[in-house]
Amino acid sequence: MTNLFSTFDPSTNIFNISMNWSSTIIGLMMIPTLFWLTPSRINIMWNKLSLTLHNEFKTLIGSNSFNGTTLIFISIFIMMMFNNFMGLFPYIFTSTSHMALTFSIALPLWMSFMLFGWINHTNHMFTHLVPQGTPPALMSFMVLIETISNMIRPGTLAVRLAANMIAGHLLMTLMGNTGNSLTLSLMSMLILGQILLLTLESAVALIQAYVFSILSTLYSSEVY
Template sequence: MMTNLFSVFDPSSMIFVSLNWISSLIVLMILTPMFWVTPNKFFLSTLKICKKLHDEFKMLLGPHSSVGSTIPFISLLMFILMNNFMGLFPYIFTASSHMVLTLTLSLPLWLSFMMYGWLNYTKHMFAHLVPQSTPNLLMPFMVLIESISNVIRPLTLAVRLMANMVAGHLLMTLLGNQTAAASNLILASLILTQILLLTLESAVAMIQSYVFAVLSTLYASEITPH
């Protein structure tokens, strides 16, 4: 019996070891295209998606970005998308609905961007704190506002992904708890609503992984002068 609504997001499966976190890596066990003599359709479609993402991320990073700079962001998108979709299956733990995972992804990225930018492009990073055409009187306030918005970026990235995944799963849990005492008409309505919500959650899973990767790419593009 559930003690509260959020117990469905409890990562603990054992007293000493939380084996539910293995769900974030379960798809990697079946993604083995290198063992195929002839590439299958899934591998070819994934390759086309990766090429399209590469072109888009390359455009965001700028023409002077180094070779292979889009690979971390494509890998990040695929990893988050995999975890979001795995959470839609019954009895599979949604790792991306926890700050432990989302903050682990966003904080190291942000720290690496900041360290690289401030160590190599210090003047550009200082200039980035003051937008163009800012009046002299507002410059101190703009520096403070830009600094705060820059510092909270990893938190906003983590909370955005976590909150969107929790909201849909929580709504489906609320509707699922009403099926036991529902009449036939209400039960049919609940099942239809659950199907619609599942479709919406599939779209949210794709959109949130894309948003996370695109925002990370934009943050990376801001640290180098173009």
């Protein structure tokens, strides 16, 4: 049990450089390319996914946003989705289960939103600190609460993704380690449970990528 989290350690070193993090860009090899005169089915699916995400993000951000803003969040969604799915394969390092990656993406996003909002729309940012309909006696407390909730946003974004990725992988590891001591009948139940858990983890990989990108979009919509 003391070595339980060792499966998440980036331990592959070549020339004192951890090569596990190279799994972060493994999705680039799966991006469909235009080899054909007419689009392939993969390209059509890819374009439909990007268009669907663009329409949804555009609705959340609003019409006052800059053109091309949704491309940032579509790119984040695709990157997170690929990394979450790649981590489900054996011997592939799950980079999104580490705060070093999730926090380094969430913090610059949140910082850029805050700087843009406070520099260009200062009055609008102040109005967000006091929700509409707040009693005068609670205004000072609401400013404090809203400020704290705003400050912890990058941390909650990073922890939410990393914790969900670690939880599923850890449960699969614990179930897999008990296989040596089980009988044949219990082994079949264990395999069935692992298959069901892997299906759940596939859904979690997609949902967590969507949650990360949709929350980033909502945070950016507050600065306009």
